[in-house]
Amino acid sequence: MFSAMFGEAWRAMGANRLRTFLTMLGMVIGVGAVVLMMAIGQGAEDSVKKSISSMGSNLFIVLSGPPSSGGARSASGNAATLNVKDANAMSDLDGVIAVAPLSMGNAQVIYAGNNWNTAILGTSPSFLDIRSWSLLDGYAFGLSDMRSATRVALIGTTTAHSLFGDDVDPIGKTIRIKASPFTIIGILESKGQSLDGRDQDDTIIVPLSTAQRKIFGNQIPGSVRQIMVQAESDKVMGMVEDNLNSLLKQRHNIREGAEQDFSVRNLTALAKSAAETTKTMSLLLGAIASVSLLVGGIGIMNIMLVSVTERTREIGIRMAIGARERNILLQFLLEAVVISIVGCLIGIAIGVGGAILVKNLTEASIIISLNAITLAFTVATAVGVFFGFYPAKKAAKLNPIEALRF
Amino acid sequence: MTTVLSKNVISVSHLYKEYYTDAGTFSVLKDVNIDIEAGDFVAIMGPSGSGKSTFMNILGCLDKPSKGDYFLDGQTVANLENDALANLRNKTIGFVFQGFNLLARSSLVDNVALPLVYSGVDKDERTARALKLLEKVGLAKHSASRPNQISGGQQQRVAIARALINNPRLILADEPTGNLDTTTSHEIMMLFNELNQDGITVVLVTHEQDIADHASRQIKFVDGSIVEDVRTKISHSQERH
Numbered sequence: 001m002f003s004a005m006f007g008e009a010w011r012a013m014g015a016n017r018l019r020t021f022l023t024m025l026g027m028v029i030g031v032g033a034v035v036l037m038m039a040i041g042q043g044a045e046d047s048v049k050k051s052i053s054s055m056g057s058n059l060f061i062v063l064s065g066p067p068s069s070g071g072a073r074s075a076s077g078n079a080a081t082l083n084v085k086d087a088n089a090m091s092d093l094d095g096v097i098a099v100a101p102l103s104m105g106n107a108q109v110i111y112a113g114n115n116w117n118t119a120i121l122g123t124s125p126s127f128l129d130i131r132s133w134s135l136l137d138g139y140a141f142g143l144s145d146m147r148s149a150t151r152v153a154l155i156g157t158t159t160a161h162s163l164f165g166d167d168v169d170p171i172g173k174t175i176r177i178k179a180s181p182f183t184i185i186g187i188l189e190s191k192g193q194s195l196d197g198r199d200q201d202d203t204i205i206v207p208l209s210t211a212q213r214k215i216f217g218n219q220i221p222g223s224v225r226q227i228m229v230q231a232e233s234d235k236v237m238g239m240v241e242d243n244l245n246s247l248l249k250q251r252h253n254i255r256e257g258a259e260q261d262f263s264v265r266n267l268t269a270l271a272k273s274a275a276e277t278t279k280t281m282s283l284l285l286g287a288i289a290s291v292s293l294l295v296g297g298i299g300i301m302n303i304m305l306v307s308v309t310e311r312t313r314e315i316g317i318r319m320a321i322g323a324r325e326r327n328i329l330l331q332f333l334l335e336a337v338v339i340s341i342v343g344c345l346i347g348i349a350i351g352v353g354g355a356i357l358v359k360n361l362t363e364a365s366i367i368i369s370l371n372a373i374t375l376a377f378t379v380a381t382a383v384g385v386f387f388g389f390y391p392a393k394k395a396a397k398l399n400p401i402e403a404l405r406f
Numbered sequence: 407m408t409t410v411l412s413k414n415v416i417s418v419s420h421l422y423k424e425y426y427t428d429a430g431t432f433s434v435l436k437d438v439n440i441d442i443e444a445g446d447f448v449a450i451m452g453p454s455g456s457g458k459s460t461f462m463n464i465l466g467c468l469d470k471p472s473k474g475d476y477f478l479d480g481q482t483v484a485n486l487e488n489d490a491l492a493n494l495r496n497k498t499i500g501f502v503f504q505g506f507n508l509l510a511r512s513s514l515v516d517n518v519a520l521p522l523v524y525s526g527v528d529k530d531e532r533t534a535r536a537l538k539l540l541e542k543v544g545l546a547k548h549s550a551s552r553p554n555q556i557s558g559g560q561q562q563r564v565a566i567a568r569a570l571i572n573n574p575r576l577i578l579a580d581e582p583t584g585n586l587d588t589t590t591s592h593e594i595m596m597l598f599n600e601l602n603q604d605g606i607t608v609v610l611v612t613h614e615q616d617i618a619d620h621a622s623r624q625i626k627f628v629d630g631s632i633v634e635d636v637r638t639k640i641s642h643s644q645e646r647h
Contacts, residue, residue, distance in 0.1 A: 004523045004532075015511055317507045320468060321521040321568065322496020324489050400468045404507070 005327075009335040012307070020339060023303040026296030027343025027383075028350060031376045033289035035351025038372035040358065041282025043365035047193070048278045052271040054191045054200065056131045058237060059267040060229040062090075062244060081261040084208070084222040086251060087124075090229055093243045095236035100127035101224040103211050109204065110176045111163040118159045119203045120177060122211020123228075128154075130230045131191075138171045138186030141207050149209040153182040156201040157190045180214040182206065195274050234268075241266060290379070296343070297383035304336050304391035315395050316403030329396040336388020337381060344380035348373055414477070415576050415607045416442040416465060421474035423460055423630075434460045435471070436630040444575065446641045447602040448609045449618035452627035458611050459580060461627065465609065466499055466578045467491040479575060496524050500569025502579035502610075506561040508553040508568075514540060515549040518567045525572060539567035543597065559590035566597060570606075577601060579610035583617055595620040 013020040064081040087101040103122040108115055121127075125142050128134070141152050153175070155163075160170045170184045182204075191200035206215070208224070231240040244264050254260055308315070315328055352368055359366040423435040434457045442448055452458045463469035464476060467483055468491075476484050479498060483491065495501070508517045519536035527535075540546045543563040545556070553561050562582060569577055579598065583591035591614075599620060602608045610621065618624050622641040626634035 004529065011511055313507075314509060317509065318520070318524075319492065320466070320495060320501050320503075320507070322492050322524040322572075324492040324524065327524055401463055404468075404503075 005331050005334055006338070008331060009338045012311075012335055013339065019303060023299050024339055024343035024346070026299035027293070027340050027380060028296075028347040030289070030293030030296035031344045031347025031380050032350040032354065033292050034286060034376045034379070035348055035368070035372055036354045036358070037285035037289040038282070038375075039351070039355035039366045039368045040364070041278075041285045042367040042369060042372070043359075045275070045278045045282055046367055047365040048195065048275050051193060051195045052275060054131075055194070055267065055271060056230065057268065058231040058234055059130065060231070060237075060241065060244060061265050061267050062086075062227040062229060062248070063263050063265065064223075064225050065261065065263070081252070082224050082227055082248075083220070084224060086248060087224070087227045089247060089251060090227065090244060093240065093247060095231050095233075095240045095243070096229055097232045098126045098130045098230040100124050100130050100228045101208055102127070102226040102228060103208055103216060103224045104226070105216055107177050107215055109159070109163060111173060114163050116159060116162045118156075118162075120211060120215055121203055121205045122208040122215070123205060124208055127205070127228065130228055133191065134189050135186040136189050137169075138184070140186055145207045146209050149213050150207060151180055151182045151210055151214065152185045152207065153177070154186045154188050154205040155184050156188045156203040156205075158199055158201040159204055160187055162202075177204065177206075178215055182210075195271060237266065237268065293376075293379060293383060297340070297387040300336050300339055300384060301387035301391060303339075304332060304388055305394070307335070308332060308391050308395040311395075312398065312403045312406040315398050316400050316406065319398070319400035320404060325396040328398075329392045332392035332395045333385065333388045336392065337384040340380050340384030340388075341377075344377055347380070348376060351376070413444050414441045415444045415446075415479055416440070416609070417475075417477040417480075418465075419475045421461075421464070421476060422472045423457070423464065423469070424472045434630050435464075438474070438630075438632060440625065440632060440635070442607065442609065443641065444607055445602070445605050446607055447598070447620070447622045447639075448607075449621035449624045450609065450611045450627060451613060451615075451618055451624060453613070456627040457630040458627045462578055462580050462609070462611050466501055467494045492524075496521055497572050498574055498576060500566075500572070500574040500577045500606075502562070502565050502569050502577065502582045504581040504584040506553070506558070506565045506585070508561055508564060510553055513550050513552060514545060514556070514564050517553065517564055518571055521568065521571050535571060536567070539570055540564070542570075543567045557590075558586055559593060562586065562590075562594050563597065566594075566601075570601070574606065576607045576609065579608065581611055581613070583612065583614070591617060 062082065082101070084101050087099050090096060091099040100123050105120055106117055107120045108117050124146060125140060128140055135154070136157070138154075140154060141150065145152055155170055163175065164170045164173070170187060173184050174181050175184060176182070188201065188203070188205070194200050212221070229240070229244065231237050241264055248262050249260065252261055318328060352373075355366050355368050358364065418438055418440045421435055421438040422433065425432045425434060438461065450458050450461065460469065464471050467478070471484055474484070475482060478494060483494065486494070509520065512520070515533060515536045518539055519532040522532040522535065537546065537549060540549050543566060545560055545563055545567070548556055548560070553564065556564070577598070582598075583594055586594060595617060598608050598610065608621075610617075612618050619638070622639040623637045624634070625632055
């Protein structure tokens with residue numbers, strides 16, 4: 001019975017190929033758009049998640065300079081109001097497990113005939129732990145290097161590649177940063193892009209004291225622009241933020257209500273909101289694509305109504321030889337569902353093909369998930385049933401005599 | 407369920423059919439009473455608008471009377487639900503139309519087998535039974551053709567084969583020869599005769615006297631009432647008694 005009706009539906013679709021194709025096209029475009037948009041959206045979400053996990057967890061960054069702008073001021077992080085002693089004091093706070101003062105800037109780096117402009121980061125050994133950044137090769141500098149301002153450096157993979165090419169092992173080689181020679185003691189593991197799209201591997205990390213004396217030069221001794229602070233867990237983030245604020249106010253002699261010369265930013269919260277934003281974007285993409293699926297459904301309903309009218313006589317014949325209302329209902333419903341399912345399958349193929357094409361052309365992160373395909377398929381079938389039902393019901397409710405006279 | 411103890415396939419009493427329009431009530435059938443025995447061959451005649459087609463539609467369970475009783479095979483049908491009526495149309499009655507009413511997109515064998523789809527018969531049996539009937543009406547070698555590839559007379563034979571597929575007790579034919587030439591018409595009537603000889607009750611509507619002459623009993627409708635009811639031959643059912 002069911003297979004006979006399926007055959008009927010198939011024949012009915014074949015009877016008017018162009019019309020069936022055009023009706024299907026609505027579904028094809030709808031499903032294709034949903035699959036493609038979800039692949040792009042999920043890819044974006046995934047790359048944000050990767051950046052967040054590469055950043056480290058439960059992080060604060062304390063910047064020198066006031067938190068809000070007004071009047072003519074330099075950007076926060078530029079005024080040197082923080083120093084290494086502040087960092088040491090922070091590490092004694094409850095809930096803080098690691099603190100890394102940072103001093104950064106760009107500099108020209110030279111090895112043999114090659115030179116490269118890269119981000120130089122002066123920091124303490126705890127920085128690598130905070131960022132959960134491990135080394136591909138070599139070893140990290142320690143506290144003794146900090147004290148004696150040794151000229152050692154850790155090199156990111158992008159910088160290493162630019163300076164040394166693929167054939168030379170950077171470990172033990174001497175490079176010049178500005179005028180000073182530095183020995184490379186370790187290669188940093190690749191981190192990929194940061195949330196703001198910078199290449200985190202295009203960097204050189206040196207001990208803070210060395211950076212201040214040999215690279216960045218004439219600053220107030222011990223002053224830093226940023227201090228990175230890691231809390232022990234998500235729960236104590238609020239408490240640590242309050243403690244950091246009150247500690248620095250006290251140390252910098254800032255009265256209640258006066259303007260601060262520092263700002264504390266919750267990096268983890270920022271990262272979470274970035275993740276939320278991407279998720280919303282991806283939902284929005286999906287929602288927009290779903291509209292075309294809806295339009296496709298309306299197209300099916302429209303054509304099914306035309307088809308019921310055109311085939312009124314056929315319905316009459318079927319009823320005269322014993323078709324019940326539900327037989328007619330099922331027949332037209334099946335036609336609508338077959339159109340939407342076949343359209344859906346073509347749409348999935350086009351969506352997946354499109355996603356692979358975008359991936360190859362843009363090298364953007366694209367994730368084609370089985371979930372998205374299953375969802376598109378389910379929704380398409382539901383659309384077929386939903387929009388096919390009214391025309392099918394209309395057909396089933398026809399009066400056999402009037403239908404035969406048509 | 408009311409059961410009438412008789413050998414009548416059709417028993418109609420005080421049957422009325424009225425249509426309600428803006429212009430007022432319009433009576434198509436007025437107090438029709440008739441019994442048709444099993445195995446009879448009845449021709450219903452009358453001018454256009456005399457109500458004979460409406461009467462056929464009610465006999466065929468396609469339409470419901472406004473008033474009165476209709477017993478089909480001893481069972482009252484006047485108040486049946488749509489599904490029960492569909493079941494009667496499927497199994498008890500075979501319909502033959504003036505315009506053949508075959509499905510243009512389906513092959514002849516599929517057309518003949520179509521009622522079986524709605525009786526829930528599986529595909530192999532459907533095809534086997536349909537081929538057998540196509541052979542009976544002399545069209546076995548055209549089984550894969552479409553209706554538009556054969557002549558009108560052949561199409562009507564296919565429609566008759568379709569009407570026979572569920573072994574009905576009753577064949578209702580509404581002007582079955584109306585679209586056919588004289589020779590073909592008589593061939594079709596011979597086929598109805600054969601069916602009648604096999605014991606199937608045949609009721610047909612026609613306005614041609616020579617077609618009606620094939621039947622054993624002639625009933626004439628004028629203005630929604632029976633004005634004449636003549637037995638012209640001994641019916642096959644009566645012969646056997």
